[in-house]
Amino acid sequence: MPPPVFRFAPSPNGHLHLGHAYSALLNFDSARQRGGAFLLRIEDIDATRCRPEYEAAIYEDLRWLGITWEEPVRRQSEHFGAYRDAIDKLAAQGLIYPSFESRAEIARLVEAREKVAPWPRDPDGAPLYPGTAKTLSPTERERLMAAGAPFAFRLDMEAAIARAGSLAWIEQGAGPDGEAGEVAARPEAWGDVILARKETPTSYHLSVVIDDALQGVSEVVRGEDLFWSTSVHRLLQQLLGIAQPIYRHHPLIRDEAGQKLSKSTQATGLRELRAAGVPPTKIRQLVGLP
Ligand code: GLU
DSSP states (O other): OOOOEEEEOSSSOOBBBBBHHHHHHHHHHHHHHOOEEEEEEEEEOTTTOOOOOHHHHHHHHHHHHTTTOSSSSSGGOOOHHHHHHHHHHHHTTOOEEEOOOOOHHHOOOOOEEEEEEEEOBOTSBBBOOOOOGGGGOOOHHHHHHHTTOOEEEEEHHHHHHHHSSSOOEEEEOOTTSSSSSSEEOOGGGOOOOOEEEESSSHHHHHHHHHHHHHHHOOOOEGGGGTTHHHHHHHHHHHHHTOOOOOEEEOOOHHHHHHBBBBBOOTTTHHHHHHHHHHHHHHHHHHTOOO
């Protein structure tokens, strides 16, 4: 067996908190214990929310925690070409279509449908895309594109599943005795997900799958909030013919009220804790790591 490859993949859209420290340390420790590699990846595809100062702070905070990583760091914003190639591959299979509605228009469409019957929601609680643009004629699509209308490329989920068949991923801890076990993927729960936008030629789902494969990541250890996203990731791996890693979705660090941590809280931000004189060893203790 080749040595395992782990990664931590934050988005530089805010400062790191205890939840990030837990995830990063878990990956780093696992790589060390198993003689594997630890990679850091900067997920900065969203130019409107990501900032260089947050990226610099990520490096600083991780170093302070005693974490080291392999160079060079992969920054997603430098690899839009790789994601575009994947979109082309999916388009060649007839699995992608452009949709032109704004968020507000989609909300109105869903609202109208909800008056008639409950409308399905994805695992994150967002209403599924109603599929309205799927039936546009090729001429109409071309006309809208040529007119410079904003668009999003969506995966035709029904066609994608028909092509890929039923899928499962390997999850550490999902076996009957806590060992690795199979989880049945349910990509249909997400509907026709967005894979790229006019202004950002990729999406979280697409770039994470491409990068994990390109970087040879063998074990994805990340928060349980991303558990069901893995259904979409597994589907994309199958459609693109790329390797699937093993997954482990860890519990999230929560605040006293049981809420998920946000990027900007005084009590749990790594910068704030450091400024208050908390040492890195104490951070380990706070997140329950030895
Ligand atoms: N960039 C994602 C985040 O900050 C994590 C992606 C992943 O681990 O798959 O939430």
